[in-house]
Amino acid sequence: MRDFLPADKARRERVLAVIRERYRAHGFDEIETPVMEDYDRLHAGIGGDNEKLSFSILKRGMDADGIRAAADDPAALADLGLRYDLTVPLARFYATNRAQLPTVFRSIQIAPVWRAERPQKGRYRQFVQCDIDIIGDASARAEAELMTASLDVLDALGLEGGSIRVNDRRVLDAMLDVFGFVPEERPGVLITIDKLDKIGASGVVAELRDRGAGATAVDAFAEYLDRPATTPRFDDDGIREALPAGIPDEVIAHLVALGETVAAVRGADAPLVFDPFLVRGMGYYTGTIFELAHPTVDYSLGGGGRYDGMIGRFLGQQVPAVGFSIGFERIVDLLQDAAGSDDRAVVLVHDRDVPLAQLLRLKAGLVADGVRVRLEQRPKNLKALLERSAADGYTSFATVRTDTDAASLELKPLA
């Protein structure tokens, strides 16, 4: 968990303002849910490994007997927990408030989540997630809106050139079926395929054999992996070429529609890349899955997918849904150097004997003119003060003595 000092906090708020503004422009609406959800809801098996990392809230007013009784059932100690993601709360929110929401609901959530991670570099126990979701639209229109909006966010942040790797869980399922992996071994096979980037084709095949996956299936898969690496075109021909025969037509059609649509908006630069080996961890995905990439970094800047089954768990009625989570913390780190200063920010350095009324009146006049103002009593080391003020984003300073008024105030540039 981290404290954010003024410069960090200002940078975070600037990035958030851009994200919020762009997503709103694309027709998404921001909502907010409480940070605590019911313990049982957070442990309903939807959150995968994150459930185990969730912080629980101690029940209020437990007596000694209640505590002793909980020794064999620690879950009895907690009735609430801190959310570990924004997807479970969104599903609960939608089920609670559906009557007041549009038929196709496009949500923005920008909020912290908590996970009891072991402290290590780049892992935080509290971090901000920034999700957009579209609930109630089964067509590729939904994925296309998520993707074009998110690429627009990257552009607006000065991170032009983003691209999106796309696959579909149904492609993976069909592929494993085609190669002959039996249903029971598929989850394990997917975990291994997910490591392709790290361990390469030979590593994947070796690990599949170690897992004891069906030898015929592994052979067929190895042969498929062995084909020359290509970057397939994101159209019907390209996608079919990249896949073994036997993938359902409607899955390919959904991908093709998505590719055409994003290309129509983003031009010939083809920001979509079809990657038949993209897996993504969460078990709740049911269709399209995707990850946002940028040429300057070798990690993804966000990801998401379709989870048509989850809303039904809370609502008791199936509603299609697809979401994308932009990697806020990673993007802030990437924009580390883009400090930015206020257009007009002035430090008024005053002598100790300047009357407060004079001082505050000078300040108020500048503030009313749209200037940001900081008051500082003149220290022994003026140079250090001016350097620190410049570092804090101030652009000029003025000296205030007992006879200084608005007319005689003389602004000098800082550094």
Next chain:
Amino acid sequence: MRDFLPADKARRERVLAVIRERYRAHGFDEIETPVMEDYDRLHAGIGGDNEKLSFSILKRGMDADGIRAAADDPAALADLGLRYDLTVPLARFYATNRAQLPTVFRSIQIAPVWRAERPQKGRYRQFVQCDIDIIGDASARAEAELMTASLDVLDALGLEGGSIRVNDRRVLDAMLDVFGFVPEERPGVLITIDKLDKIGASGVVAELRDRGAGATAVDAFAEYLDRPATTPRFDDDGIREALPAGIPDEVIAHLVALGETVAAVRGADAPLVFDPFLVRGMGYYTGTIFELAHPTVDYSLGGGGRYDGMIGRFLGQQVPAVGFSIGFERIVDLLQDAAGSDDRAVVLVHDRDVPLAQLLRLKAGLVADGVRVRLEQRPKNLKALLERSAADGYTSFATVRTDTDAASLELKPLA
């Protein structure tokens, strides 16, 4: 705890943006601390009654023996807790990060806090606090900056005419001393005086007698209360007239300097009102205390005071501090009707057979022109859709058919 739907969330974000922008203009810097603090720090006796209302985080990985052992010491079940205010975290933040902060540090904190209140109207278990504090300035410059900035925030929100009731804990202490209340009975006496607005002078005197406070002291106090009610002028003469003899000169001088300074900035309308019976609950106040009032409501819109002792509890070195908390939730409620719509927001109502590429291209063109765009497939009941879109802040709509392009798109106003 509440869900915030799009219209509520948008209103909250608009109010927050104004508050943040105005306070920044006045030279305050926003910071952020983790929502969890160490359990021991939250229960150090600084938070008054709020400590008892704090939510605790269950320790991770407790075994059955550990839980059983905690039956007689429930505090052993928790190592962290959710903050119940922003003042304790600020004091901790300042102690942690002092070396990287300016000598006089003006902070903004806008963040949720949690209290395990019994559910009742107007009491929330999660609510946003919005604090500004100045650490490292013992002079009335600090109070004057808090007050002029906060009145400016109210103005910017369209709530002109705000005023501030001011007192000083040292005035109360000296007054009780003058009347002859012994030190042990003073905390109780202050609790009773705090009810003056509700139960009137006779009610206060009766309750003081019920409490068994010293009869001579109560008589003297009753006589003082019995003087004709006036609205004292906020200057040396006015403040001295309002008080019994025997209040230390330096306390009065601090108040007078503050009054002159705020009047110099805010003009002759005298937004400061001296109220010698203002108490404010928190035990940590050591000097000036104040509450923000507005003519349209009979409750305060914020309050604060000087707490010169608290930073020292964390830092081991005394540093003067004064803070003000603007009543964010109350202000949002007050501005309930100020919905506001986006300048240019368009609903594109499309036929089912319009190709997605055409649809998204039309949307992207409008978004690039600075328009907010929502896509809607034409429903059976178009009228209901258009009414709901207007309620959601959209200002116009256009029908999209298979032959509609950017040139032929016809925007019509939404009632």
